[in-house]
Amino acid sequence: MCQLLGMNCATPTDITFSFSGFAERGGGTDHHGDGWGIGFFEDRACRLFIDHQPAAHSPLAQMLKHYPIHSRNVIAHIRKATFGDTRLENCHPFLRELWGRHWLFAHNGHLENYAPALTGMYQPVGSTDSELAFCALLEGLRNRFGTHTPSIEDVFDALAELAPPVCAHGTFNFLLSNGQALFVYATTRLQYVVREWPFGKARLVDTEMDIDFSRHTKPGDRVAVIATEPLTCDEDWTALACGELVCFRNGEPVLRRLTLSAEQQAGVRARAITAADL
């Protein structure tokens, strides 16, 4: 299974601490050695770094651990290939433009018999089910709103309708951002923690590293970190429910909705247990 990491903040923040632990999972403490990627938004545009080398040994990942890039929305991914081989074009996060903004998407899970009818407006560059789902979500958004930019609330409502049909094909945990908000959807495993004033200390699970956030922060700062599994061993992480969609803005969850019925949730769990990616 792949690992996801997201960050949404009230003020531009660097993700060096969380990324250091997360990168260890790519070929270090875990077996997700089939490439990785991270994208940092700066307003409407993002910097995207992708590499098909394991994150634990990548020179690019080494540089990023020591080069603090400040951002309010970050999405990172470490890949364990299920569908699609280890090629650059299959590394998440995937990037597209919609309504004059970059959009980033990373997915964890495995979709079976997933072949949405697309017009070709967005076409996958690689061979992953994940990028196909991203293209389908963007085409779905475009079909609803045309070339007119909707509000974040309208995007949230649309995603709450577009995501559930995909869950019928398998595990569909994803992070999606346009630089204004971070949309998080879970069917099996995603957890988050909100760090705010007064900030405390935290210790990484994956590597020998502690940080005292109170030494690096001011009262207005607030940071939400979202990950497949908790990155720290001494903070309270909250698990998303099966089929839950959450919109993070300014470092906190501002919209949340359960999009699957009890019956649909049972179906998702049954598929997840048998899927190769758990």
Next chain:
Amino acid sequence: MCQLLGMNCATPTDITFSFSGFAERGGGTDHHGDGWGIGFFEDRACRLFIDHQPAAHSPLAQMLKHYPIHSRNVIAHIRKATFGDTRLENCHPFLRELWGRHWLFAHNGHLENYAPALTGMYQPVGSTDSELAFCALLEGLRNRFGTHTPSIEDVFDALAELAPPVCAHGTFNFLLSNGQALFVYATTRLQYVVREWPFGKARLVDTEMDIDFSRHTKPGDRVAVIATEPLTCDEDWTALACGELVCFRNGEPVLRRLTLSAEQQAGVRARAITAADL
């Protein structure tokens, strides 16, 4: 004026040598200190590195000078802001997806009163005339071929029709690639050199650096390097004509066409002399 650098090769090649000289022009030997970017294709997808810090001092540029990424198509750009301020979203090269491939575009020049009628299929993320021209070219390609992928020859023919109207607005030197070919268009300044067996030595203009290519190459290698100004002082660089479109594949020019009449060329030169970007 901005500076462009392109590379098209028969076999995956690293651009470390040329990039070392080129990066010096961003705040070092020249005054193009408003950000920079470089994109490396690996088949259908590309790695894109952009930074709004001057290339001569950017930690990312430092890393790339020592991290050889092998590619057959590379586009790089150093920016001297004319339109649009120094923000990440205004850094070239720009990236979009078309027909399931990444497309990269970098432009040198300044377009005045340029406001193409676009449907919103591709929208600029930043505020540059360059990204707007890229969106217009892609929309033009899409309008001609729909969702059906055309041949490189067909793309060449389409670009030969799409580029000239833009020249009526100012200097339009650009590099465009989809990973299969590198399309180069010039109205004022672009030069290229083809290096092939038996390879020789070269000395950079911008920094104290020599290389003996014969020590790093094999008989099947061939590399075309395209730049605003020659990067080396001891090789024969060929200047593109005003309004010339050239398609490079496998490290050599394979298609070339003069797209402007003598009258149009005179108009382009007259505008270039008065434009702020020369």
